[in-house]
Amino acid sequence: MPTPPHAIGFTLDPLDRVSEKRDDEAFVAGLRDDPSTRFLLFVNNVPLFKRADGGHDPLFGVQEIAPLGAPAQTVFLGRDADQRALFAHSFDAEPPALPDVEAVELRPIAMQGLVAPPMVSALGEARSMLDWHRRHRFCANCGQPTDSAGAGWRRICPSCKAQHFPRVDPVVIMLVTDGERCLLGRQPQFLPGMYSALAGFVEPGETFEHAVYREVLEEAGIRCTDVHYYASQPWPFPSSLMIGCFARAASVEIVIDKNELEDARWFTRKDVAAMLDGTHEQGLSAPKPFAIAHHLLKAFAAGELD
Ligand SMILES: [Zn+2]
Numbered sequence: 076m077p078t079p080p081h082a083i084g085f086t087l088d089p090l091d092r093v094s095e096k097r098d099d100e101a102f103v104a105g106l107r108d109d110p111s112t113r114f115l116l117f118v119n120n121v122p123l124f125k126r127a128d129g130g131h132d133p134l135f136g137v138q139e140i141a142p143l144g145a146p147a148q149t150v151f152l153g154r155d156a157d158q159r160a161l162f163a164h165s166f167d168a169e170p171p172a173l174p175d176v177e178a179v180e181l182r183p184i185a186m187q188g189l190v191a192p193p194m195v196s197a198l199g200e201a202r203s204m205l206d207w208h209r210r211h212r213f214c215a216n217c218g219q220p221t222d223s224a225g226a227g228w229r230r231i232c233p234s235c236k237a238q239h240f241p242r243v244d245p246v247v248i249m250l251v252t253d254g255e256r257c258l259l260g261r262q263p264q265f266l267p268g269m270y271s272a273l274a275g276f277v278e279p280g281e282t283f284e285h286a287v288y289r290e291v292l293e294e295a296g297i298r299c300t301d302v303h304y305y306a307s308q309p310w311p312f313p314s315s316l317m318i319g320c321f322a323r324a325a326s327v328e329i330v331i332d333k334n335e336l337e338d339a340r341w342f343t344r345k346d347v348a349a350m351l352d353g354t355h356e357q358g359l360s361a362p363k364p365f366a367i368a369h370h371l372l373k374a375f376a377a378g379e380l381d
Contacts (some may be wrong), residue, residue: 076287097226103226151226155357199311208223255343257347294339
């Protein structure tokens with residue numbers, strides 16, 4: 076198996092999460108008040124950036140956030156290599172305006188490389204956690220309002236005592252090959268001409284392998300075998316984990332599920348290489364290096380699976 080590259084987006088978590096100390100309230104409060112501590116700020120899932128120097132700086136100091144008042148939610152994300160703590164704060168409504176601060180969606184920030192990759196990973200972690208809090212304010216067991224606990228890493232129901240933990244939704248994304256060709260599809264919402272590896276949510280009771288077999292059969296009518304894990308990618312929109320796999324085709328005739336895909340085809344190594352570097356003669360393209368699909372395709376085009 077080829078070695079997964081570090082260029083996959085959201086995979087360079089720069090933090091020691093110090094998860095064993097999350098229930099130590101004095102420890103967490105001490106970090107929150109420490110002058111070296113820094114904060115990521117979000118309004119309705121959109122991060123704020125300081126634009127004073129024309130860049131996108133997501134880190135705010137204790138003094139800078141003082142005028143904002145109490146956030147709707149706080150999560151302790153961890154400590155960086157210099158032992159500086161990083162917290163995420165969210166506000167439900169626009170906080171008092173800060174000079175030279177702009178709200179920019181995380182997706183374009185990440186795709187366009189406007190922030191260094193480790194900080195993109197921390198922003199992704201923060202976005203997933205804050206979105207989970209926003210959507211889990213009430214107990215799934217009894218319907219009563221819940222409280223944040225464990226430095227923002229769980230919610231507790233004061234009424235029925237149920238504990239609720241942040242969820243991660245596993246998604247398999249697989250490149251099926253028959254040796255010289257690979258199977259790619261396109262969803263109607265893709266950019267014109269773009270094709271990618273097939274993907275789908277893992278269902279309860281399934282292994283990753285079973286999810287790969289089922290999704291490929293459902294979406295493209297292809298039977299496959301020999302599933303191999305390649306690499307994974309946190310995808311914070313809102314909180315998926317992409318599980319990248321290769322699989323070998325056991326049949327060749329494609330039957331497209333039009334509810335899922337607009338098109339699916341076999342592509343040669345030459346096609347894929349041209350799609351990756353933007354030189355395909357019909358203008359077809361593949362996902363950018365930020366996405367794990369790009370790396371599955373690249374490994375195939377380079378002959379690394381042989
Ligand atoms: Zn409850």
